[in-house]
Amino acid sequence: MSGIWGKKLELSLFGESHGDAIGITINGLPPGFEIDLDQVQVEMARRAPGSSDLTTPRKEKDLPEILSGFLDGKTTGAPLTAIIRNTNTRSKDYSLLKDVMRPGQADYPGRMRYKGHNDHRGSGHFSGRITAPIVFAGAICQQWLKQKGITVSSHIQSIGNIEDERFADQKEVTHEQAEAFKKDQLPLFDGEKKEAIRDLILEAKEEGDSVGGVVETFVLGIPAGYGNPFFDSVESTLAHLVFSVPAIKGIEFGTGFDITRMKGSEANDEYYYDENGQVKTRSNNNGGIIGGITYGMPIVFRSAVKPPASIKKKQQTINVREGKAAELEVEGRHDPCIVPRVLPVLEAVTAIALTDLILGGN
Numbered sequence: 001m002s003g004i005w006g007k008k009l010e011l012s013l014f015g016e017s018h019g020d021a022i023g024i025t026i027n028g029l030p031p032g033f034e035i036d037l038d039q040v041q042v043e044m045a046r047r048a049p050g051s052s053d054l055t056t057p058r059k060e061k062d063l064p065e066i067l068s069g070f071l072d073g074k075t076t077g078a079p080l081t082a083i084i085r086n087t088n089t090r091s092k093d094y095s096l097l098k099d100v101m102r103p104g105q106a107d108y109p110g111r112m113r114y115k116g117h118n119d120h121r122g123s124g125h126f127s128g129r130i131t132a133p134i135v136f137a138g139a140i141c142q143q144w145l146k147q148k149g150i151t152v153s154s155h156i157q158s159i160g161n162i163e164d165e166r167f168a169d170q171k172e173v174t175h176e177q178a179e180a181f182k183k184d185q186l187p188l189f190d191g192e193k194k195e196a197i198r199d200l201i202l203e204a205k206e207e208g209d210s211v212g213g214v215v216e217t218f219v220l221g222i223p224a225g226y227g228n229p230f231f232d233s234v235e236s237t238l239a240h241l242v243f244s245v246p247a248i249k250g251i252e253f254g255t256g257f258d259i260t261r262m263k264g265s266e267a268n269d270e271y272y273y274d275e276n277g278q279v280k281t282r283s284n285n286n287g288g289i290i291g292g293i294t295y296g297m298p299i300v301f302r303s304a305v306k307p308p309a310s311i312k313k314k315q316q317t318i319n320v321r322e323g324k325a326a327e328l329e330v331e332g333r334h335d336p337c338i339v340p341r342v343l344p345v346l347e348a349v350t351a352i353a354l355t356d357l358i359l360g361g362n
């Protein structure tokens with residue numbers, strides 16, 4: 001399994017959803033950095049399962065236990081390892097799924113890749129649950145970035161066909177508003193859409209189905225001059241980590257694919273000096289990154305989140321033990337929509353990418 005990532009900040013992710021514990025080792029954190037564990041727990045709780053009728057009913061406290069690299073409230077500089085116990089597994093839900101492959105889930109490709117030895121219980125190492133340790137690492141990185149005046153936040157761009165306004169449509173988004181979004185399970189610029197979104201998710205759940213959506217993530221306070229051209233561009237680093245999150249099927253930066261329908265004269269982000277002599281651009285179609293390098297405007301990108309695969313509705317599939325066609329109605333505890341719980345995960349991977357970049361000096 002490829003659970004290792006990073007250059008300056010190295011991450012090693014481990015665990016399975018129905019094993020004893022999941023966790024992460026973070027190498028490269030600066031020594032002497034004071035971690036606010038209460039704030040880490042706030043981030044963990046945003047992602048944790050079982051928090052409302054919009055999520056899987058599996059309840060987990062997701063309390064990280066730090067095993068190394070942390071003394072008297074501060075990082076020591078040695079590898080920091082944390083584990084999170086799995087306390088509410090119900091593996092019988094997965095007995096049938098060892099043989100009957102869920103369409104849209106990792107059952108069949110995982111079986112082929114690991115020759116049938118992968119832990120299939122709760123989707124094992126493929127589970128969205130493995131994003132809990134990512135949020136742990138991301139919460140530490142967000143605290144580190146905050147000291148530098150950098151805030152990472154996100155809002156729901158859409159669920160099904162219900163659309164929120166874009167970041168680019170806002171006159172100004174302050175650090176306070178970005179922080180307020182994190183306190184909301186359904187953060188939207190247009191709060192009036194909240195009820196319709198709730199209803200859509202609950203309707204899908206009621207029908208034994210699921211819905212997807214788009215998350216728009218933004219970074220405020222990122223200075224110009226971070227990144228690289230080509231292989232270590234900010235976009236490629238972010239995309240690498242964003243696509244490491246289960247259920248993500250696409251990413252676009254700034255105006256994204258719509259930029260292809262603009263003329264150069266519309267697409268170009270014109271420069272000016274603001275009243276404080278700071279370089280700004282009048283639009284931000286490039287989402288804060290040109291040539292793989294930040295230019296001092298907010299980084300903005302949207303991630304496509306698929307509807308979760310495990311649904312109660314009847315589907316056609318295969319039974320690999322019998323080598324026959326099969327019908328499947330997935331029982332068990334599943335998210336009817338991943339979007340509300342993936343917001344903190346996308347913020348976490350963004351913070352991890354930026355911390356790695358800044359620690360590396362570029």
Ligand SMILES: Cc1cc2nc3c(=O)[nH]c(=O)nc-3n(C[C@H](O)[C@H](O)[C@H](O)COP(=O)(O)O)c2cc1C
Binds near residue numbers: 056129247338
């Ligand atoms: C926070 C989170 C929660 C998820 N919950 C579920 C779930 O309840 N049921 C499900 O089938 N998939 C769920 N997923 C998605 C699967 O983990 C994912 O679809 C699967 O691992 C296959 O990967 P892929 O969709 O990226 O190809 C969740 C993902 C995340 C990030």
Ligand SMILES: C=C(O[C@@H]1CC(C(=O)O)=C[C@@H](OP(=O)(O)O)[C@H]1O)C(=O)O
Binds near residue numbers: 089093246332
């Ligand atoms: C437990 C979490 O979410 C799980 C993610 C998930 C999946 O297939 O991704 C499937 C479900 O697992 P289970 O069948 O064990 O309840 C979700 O509950 C979590 O995110 O912490």
